[in-house]
Amino acid sequence: xxxxxxxxxxxxxxxxxxxxxxxxxxxxxxxxxxxxxxxxxxxxxxxxxxxxxxxxxxxxxxxxxxxxxxxxxxxxxxxxxxxxxxxxxxxxxxxxxxxxxxxxxxxxxxxxxxxxxxxxxxxxxxxxxxxxxxxxxxxxxxxxxxxxxxxxxxxxxxxxxxxxxxxxxxxxxxxxxxxxxxxxxxxxxxxxxxxxxxxxxxxxx
Numbered sequence: 132x133x134x135x136x137x138x139x140x141x142x143x144x145x146x147x148x149x150x151x152x153x154x155x156x157x158x159x160x161x162x163x164x165x166x167x168x169x170x171x172x173x174x175x176x177x178x179x180x181x182x183x184x185x186x187x188x189x190x191x192x193x194x195x196x197x198x199x200x201x202x203x204x205x206x207x208x209x210x211x212x213x214x215x216x217x218x219x220x221x222x223x224x225x226x227x228x229x230x231x232x233x234x235x236x237x238x239x240x241x242x243x244x245x246x247x248x249x250x251x252x253x254x255x256x257x258x259x260x261x262x263x264x265x266x267x268x269x270x271x272x273x274x275x276x277x278x279x280x281x282x283x284x285x286x287x288x289x290x291x292x293x294x295x296x297x298x299x300x301x302x303x304x305x306x307x308x309x310x311x312x313x314x315x316x317x318x319x320x321x322x323x324x325x326x327x328x329x330x331x332x333x334x335x336x
Contacts, residue, residue, distance in 0.1 A: 134166060136174045140184050144221060147185070151282075152223040157181070186228035187235045193217040194241025203252040204331050206245055211266045211327045218274040222283060225274035253336065262334050269330060270323075277319050291316050 143160050150159065157178055161168040175181040193213040200206035218225040242263070249259035280291035289295055297312040314322065 134164060134170065134174070136184065139164070139171060139174055139181065140188050143181055143185055144188070147224075147227065148222045152227050155227075182227060183232045183234055186231035187233045187238065189217050189221065189224065189228060190214070190233065191235050191237050191241070194238055194245070200245075200248060203249050203254070204335075206248050207262060207266050207331050207334075208327055210245065210263070211270045211323075211330075214267060214270040215274050215323060218271065219277065223278060225271055225278050229271045229275065254334075258334075262330075265330055266327070269326060273319075273323050273326065280316050281319075293317050 139160065142163050143155070146160050146163055147155050157171050158168045160181075161171055164170075171181070175184070193210065193216070195213075200209050218228060221227070245263055246256065246259050249262060250256060254262065293312045293316045296316060297309055300309040300312070302309040
């Protein structure tokens with residue numbers, strides 16, 4: 132197998148899915164590639180540079196959602212959905228990739244398309260940027276919370292289990308907080324869609 136940046140990134144994503152962020156190390160990735168860890172430094176100066184490239188690989192596809200949007204509302208909804216799906220597609224994806232530096236110029240092309248659609252719809256550039264970043268932060272934060280509650284497929288962290296939470300809250304004195312347990316940690320898809328549409332609704336002129 133030829134060792135290039137793309138091969139390292141794909142392998143690192145696979146290792147991330149297997150062991151999670153706490154155990155993701157250059158040594159482990161090198162072992163998977165059957166090379167010594169120093170060989171990776173020919174391609175990446177440090178682990179953070181590799182993580183930046185991993186994040187870029189995952190997120191560029193989410194930004195491409197702007198290509199298929201018919202209007203600014205479908206743009207923001209499509210981007211939010213695509214970003215969340217991209218982050219959830221890898222174990223600890225939201226935690227690993229939030230706040231990373233994106234390295235591929237295609238990221239800026241996607242941003243340009245999205246901003247252009249918003250500006251052409253009548254938004255100022257400042258409001259267009261705020262709208263996009265609000266959706267971005269919402270999708271990222273939502274994915275972080277989801278992966279804390281459900282670390283892997285079929286896994287549910289006990290402390291985030293809706294029933295366990297409800298049992299800790301007195302239904303007589305705190306009825307709404309008690310009932311909200313299912314809303315908070317039950318159907319994540321429904322909760323995400325409700326929040327996303329609230330953001331878009333709030334932006335309507």
